[in-house]
Amino acid sequence: MGISSGHLCEHKDVATRDGDGWVLCTKCQSRHWGLHGAAGLLLVRTDIEPASVLLQLRAAWTHGGGTWALPGGALDSHEEPWMGAAREAWEETGIDPEHIQFKMQFTDDHGNWRYDTLIAHTSVDVGAYEANAESDDLRWVPIDEVGLFDLHPGLRNTWPTLIEHVKTSLQ
Numbered sequence: 001m002g003i004s005s006g007h008l009c010e011h012k013d014v015a016t017r018d019g020d021g022w023v024l025c026t027k028c029q030s031r032h033w034g035l036h037g038a039a040g041l042l043l044v045r046t047d048i049e050p051a052s053v054l055l056q057l058r059a060a061w062t063h064g065g066g067t068w069a070l071p072g073g074a075l076d077s078h079e080e081p082w083m084g085a086a087r088e089a090w091e092e093t094g095i096d097p098e099h100i101q102f103k104m105q106f107t108d109d110h111g112n113w114r115y116d117t118l119i120a121h122t123s124v125d126v127g128a129y130e131a132n133a134e135s136d137d138l139r140w141v142p143i144d145e146v147g148l149f150d151l152h153p154g155l156r157n158t159w160p161t162l163i164e165h166v167k168t169s170l171q
Contacts, residue, residue, distance in 0.1 A: 056138055
């Protein structure tokens with residue numbers, strides 16, 4: 001499914017940014033960002049060899065600063081995970097959402113909090129070069145090299161499962 005930036009903003013008057021805040025996780029006893037959960041975009045670029053995913057170096061002041069992660073963040077109460085992931089990627093990287101095709105969703109469910117990773121493909125250079133203040137760098141990384149990076153703990157824990165989903169999505 002392709003989406004437009006206009007579609008991302010259609011609910012802007014409903015509940016603007018009501019998802020920002022910390023949740024104490026009942027599963028792992030950690031603090032997680034996002035009162036309504038969080039979502040990230042695992043974007044696979046299929047027009048280059050090898051296929052690569054977009055990683056974001058989190059700015060030092062952010063949660064997990066100094067580590068590599070997926071563009072993403074807190075969901076607002078009115079957002080479905082795919083909407084939040086696309087919105088966050090658009091805000092943090094300038095990705096044109098019209099060129100994103102969602103393939104599958106992986107949920108890391110912690111009971112009272114969850115993180116949804118939306119695996120999507122693009123076959124064009126989507127312009128992921130406009131890092132905002134939450135990003136120190138953006139980089140397309142070959143799928144098999146992602147695990148070599150200093151990953152955000154949440155991504156590090158789920159990457160072994162996510163890489164299998166990414167490979168399945170490419171078949």
